Amino acid sequence: MIATERVYVDLYAVPLVEHWRVQLWADQQNHAAHTHLAIGTTGHHQQITSPTTLLPNTLLVWDAQLWTLVNLGEKTTTLLPEVGQPMQLPTAFFLQLFDSGTINIHNSEAHATINEKVRELMDAASPTDLQRANHRFHLVQAYFQHRTDIYKDIPQSTLSRWVKQFREAEASFGCGYVGLLPRTATRGNRQPKAPTDASNLLDQFISEHFETPRQAPAASVYRAYTRACCAANITPLSQRTFYTRLKKRPIHEQTLKRQGAKAAYATEPIVLELAKTTPRHGDRPFAICHLDHTQLDIELRSQVTGRNLGRPWLTLLIDAYSRRILAVYLTFDPPSYRSCMMALRLCVQREGRFPQSVVVDGGKEFHSVYFDTLLARYHCIKKTRPGGKPRFGSVVERLFGTTNTEFIFNLLGNTQASKQPRQLTKVVDPKQLAVWTLADLYTYLSEWAYTIYDTSVHDSLGETPLQVYTDAIAATGEREHRRIAYNEDFLMATRPSTPKGNAKVQPGQGIKVNYLYYWNDAFRNPVVEKTKVSVRYDPFDMGVAYAYLEGRWVKCISQYYSTFAGRTEKEVLLAAQEIRQQDKRNAVSTNISAKRLADFIAAVQEHETLLMQRLRDLEAVGVLENVTPNNEGVPQFPRVSTLDPEIEPHGQDDEQLPPLQNNVELLDLTRLPILGEYR
Template sequence: MINNFDVFCKEQGISSEQELFINNIRSSDPARRVKSSGKNVPGFYSSKKMGVTIQFESHKLELAAIYLMEFDDDVYEFYDQPPSFKLNYKINGKNRGHRYTADFFVISKDFIGWEEWKTEEELSKKMAESPERYILDENGVWRCPPAEEYAKEQGLSFRVRSSKEINWTLQENLRFLEDYLLEENPSVSVTSRNIITNYIKSDLGITLDDLLSVEDAQFSVDDIYKLIILGEIYVDLDGFLIEKFEKFPLFIDKEVAVALLNFEATTVNRDIDGIELDNKVVLEIGGNILWNGNLFMVVNIGETEISLLDEAEKIIPLPKHSVEELIKKGYIKSLASNESNEKHDEEVQEYKEIIKSASPSDLQEANEKYFLLRKHLEGEVVDVPPRTLRHWKKKYNDAVREYGKGYIGLIPARHKQGNKTRRLNKDVIDLMEIYITEVYENKKQRNVSSVYNSFKLDCIEKGFDPPTKKTFEKQIERRPSHEQELKRKGKKAAYDKEPVYWELTQTTPRHGGRPFEIAHIDHTKLDIELICSKTQKNLGRPWLSLLVDAYSRRVLSFHLTYDPPSYRSCMNTIRECVNKFSRMPKTIIVDGGKDFQGTYFDTLLAQYECNKKTRPGAKPRFGSVCERLFGTTNTMFIYNLQGNTQMTKNNVRLLTKDTNPKGLAIWTLEHLYEALNQWLYEEYDQRTHISLDQSPRDAYQQNIRKTGERKQTYIKYDYNFEMFTLPTTKKGTAKVQIGDGIKINNVYYWSYELQNPAVEGKQVPVRYDPFDYSKAYAYVNKRWIKLNSQYELEFAGRTEKEIKIATAELRSRKKNTQDSINISALDIAKFLRTTEAHELLEIQRLKDEAFKKSLTVIEGGKKSLAKKQADSKAFNKSEIKSTNLQKVDDDIKTSKDEIEEVTQFDLYEEFF
């Protein structure tokens, strides 16, 4: 960001009025919150350059624009959804106008003003719908004259930017290198730097895969990517994709790269069919060349001689060195060399389309003709009539002149045979289309017979000969099924027939290119009834929250609780991920639920530079990574446990007291948590995944070796991190009131450290513990201090959920009286002492106690797991001596045995 905006304005010659106007935009909140229309994927990007989150409405377009601005040194500041302004324009001579909000306001080296980003398709559509607002000028540049006029009045600029400007190779490379680009001061040891650069100098054009494959390397993968960022290794980020490691070249500097790429562009490539010379004239059997303006076909390429066939079918043998000399002097040219590249591209595309439309039998026939013709031209006798050979040769030469490829002339054109004209009268066809699109395809959902009868009657009245019902039905089948379902039954019914966009292109990598690039988080209610370990009472079905890495399908963390999804579930799931891996995903995909849209969750993500994307509602395919794992967990794990509820789904009428899952339940939350820990982190983690053809753990570890550990992104799981996973107030702060302390959620909290005159009456950051309402925290004197509630005894151990239940009960009681319905902390404290409160909150208290136990029951297992992971890392390091390998194996086996002793995953019943 610009440190001194006043100085910047003077340097840029910006007037005081303009400076005031721009400052108003800089200090304003976004004019609106972006949202999904059902097709787009909105979210926010945690910008390090701006120090705030930047909204995007499309992860295919606006997010790409954000990446360009984030890593462009010429862009100083950019703001999403700047304040709206009015567009004025004329329609049919009448003045019109509306409020308009641009995508971004940008302050850069050579541009200050608004930017609107749209796809080429959108702009073409907008120009057709509103030519007074969007135009394509004579230079092929998209413009919005009304917005430009407003910007000009302010002494600023406005520009429309199109998806055509986005280089998706560069986009993917920026995402890949983002962790290194955002690192404060990336550094590489002198030893590693020298080793890496020596490899690159000694092997010009060495690929990234070659460097990553160096045995006993004394440098890390991260060192390579840091040297790229530091500019000590030159790479072409615009032209080569890093994730294609085997094709990504590394150079010591730009000059060497340009020289080597130019050399490769003129390198002679040889293959079994022919040779390609320096001036790009291709000689291959069956190929065609121009010699002094005359067309010749190459019929043979020998070791010393090349044979050509002229249009009079005369074979001309020439010494190979003579042909090469004629090519060098320019007497022999490629057939396509006299034609424009654009025309050549069109011909190639048309050629490909013809090949695609040909049937396998057509191609087989063309191949037979080609080989027979080739033998004939080489002087061999073939069993084909001369007239047929002349016909084939003419077809071949005609195709050479039209497409530059003779082979296409030998493909049978049977698809052109027959009468393609429809027998029906055009007026009948038009009437049939009207009945199908307007009468059949609507919300009345009339059946085919009914609509056909109406259509038939209309045809007779108009004097037409009506087609048969079978013809009418075939015409209906020609219509897009998704569009029909949408019109007849609505978008939810049509969703199953909606075209599936797997989004495997560079524009939107569906699952990212590496672990921790993209992760999905979601919740589901497990199909099993649980009981209390103390009272044996049925406590219902638990909720499972999963955070899954999209690339490797590895479960990064999970959370199990009785409470419905909330920000607490999200916070605890993220907390477990950091505790396990010391990092958070770069982008988290969420649905539109309130638990993912709250301030607490967004603040946590923004604090640790994690981006958020919200998938469209009612589109389960967008969350398939989690949805499939939920199904796998239920079918392969939960349905093998006693008390599972699968019978209540399909056979509820067959339930009896003896088969009711509520009566059969024997599992507690603590034991289920423990068994899930083993299932998700060990069993599923090492099971071959059908989409990967390997286990999630293997996919994760293999890719980490190529994409780097990225230790600069590691998060220390400490007291400060725990504070950020705790909720706060709407403002994030609370006032220190003299003598009373800090009021959080209508409850006063106190600590002797609040007596400091420096903080009295000031707003300070605060947090509270949702699992113990008697505790809260405040950031005072550059550290977090612990606060105690004024009703310590009553609130001790009470969760936020219990307090909400008690508050709701008191509010419902006061509605029936003349008392105010405002509920104070004293009212809640008094209520919590009563027997009624004990009865009301008993079930919730048992659920909370079970959850707290589940967090501690596997601590022993976690220690063993941590030891095993440490040993596994040591095992993968090349410097381990072979004499130590057996000891590492024994230690890993011992750690695994310790965990199995705790969980007894395969012997579920032994818990009881």
């Protein structure tokens, strides 16, 4: 920067190797101005002080810098600068500088008062003002030194005025240089010339008619202003004045009043850095993690029928310190506590650790009883970021964009073309180009997140997330006491309970969870009957539930197990909702029972909503198989082997099969019977 003259350094002042003494300036004009400032301050009011008054720790001024006198010896004098190493001078040379006025004793009280005013004048000066002041200072110094050859071409009156201004500033501020600064900005009448009534009325119309949620156009507001002026017999201000005053209004407050808080958030001042010691975001891995959801910009198909199933939802858990992705979960269901549970399950399964604090937004899924209970169980602090302020979650929000640009936008079926619907044609329609299934997308998305992204250099870190994570773990400790075993106890903690948290054991029927009765032979115990027990269920398999009996969790089987085995909680709740709507249309009272639910789900082929949910749940099986090792706890859905009995099943060489075409007859679930498992 010195070589390219982006900053200025006086190369003749001190050697560059003595970096603690080198002063950097924005440009040469600033250097000359401050050099003249120091000369003007000390040049004509040198203090007459005897060297015998120089005691240790006395503050000295030398070359516009403060020095501390450490020791005044017979042969050597030691000075300590504000920044840098001590410097030793021969005492004779030091006294010579002191006698000549090059070194002076620092007057702290007067210096503080004078410096405040001098600093204000210097800060208000432009580079052009400094250049003109430097020229005047050079001529005034020549006048004091009686060098007439330098100022012979300057009019005597002009030079006398500059000398007078220099001496007045020297007497008032202790610095004559600031008296030579041009006063062009203060010339003329600086008071507003517009009539007071018209000006006040204009400000009133801007605040009451323009800066409102109505968002009236500026031209309409000005026309209304002119009509009001004519009615009040006041001369209106010009349209140019109106628009000039609009531009001078604070942008953030104006946007807030016209468009609301979300639109004004972009113009809100940001805090770039609190202090030099502030960590970038947490001081170690797992200290702060971000959990959030987004809908991916890609259309997916069913692996069973080839039917378009829409866009999936992605759930990410990211470590804020290392920017490492700790968990990736993909599902067709909108954000819910189930997605949060699966993300935390994945984190414990892969890393064996639980976050110390989790940053979430104001979504309902992050404020459910199940989610809060799980965090409290493993001593995790939940921090909710303000609504409508994405900068508080910029770590995970930025990663959503990176996922799209680096991975999703390179796949067939991405929805970039649908961003402009007027230009969308059948050839580029993402719904027509969709070829990916949920399970395949999850496999490759996990490989990208856990391998490619993890080992790529991050722009903000300067290293790979994996390297930052590894180095931080080595520096801050493994923290083995916070490790969590991925076992049945942890899985049970991630299973939700009912709103009440318990259920009453009915003799001969068992416990009731989500309209279904569940039974275990342990309920035959007379001590257990008609008592309330803690219950939990698996949201991905409504065929089973769990009850806490005699100090342990026991597995309970539902009524009509063949129908509800492998059904998700959302599918059962959708069926209950449809039954309510049918009863409402038929004007009968709603009494939802397990038999009605089973009969309704058995007729799923006649119902479009549940059929679509069933297809999406079938797609989720592939994701759950990748998440859960050895298929433990994964509901086993019925499988369909072939479309036509005359077609022989294909062997291992699946890649040689032709791709699914539009003219191939797809599997019609409406013609297939509902198959189940019997025990």
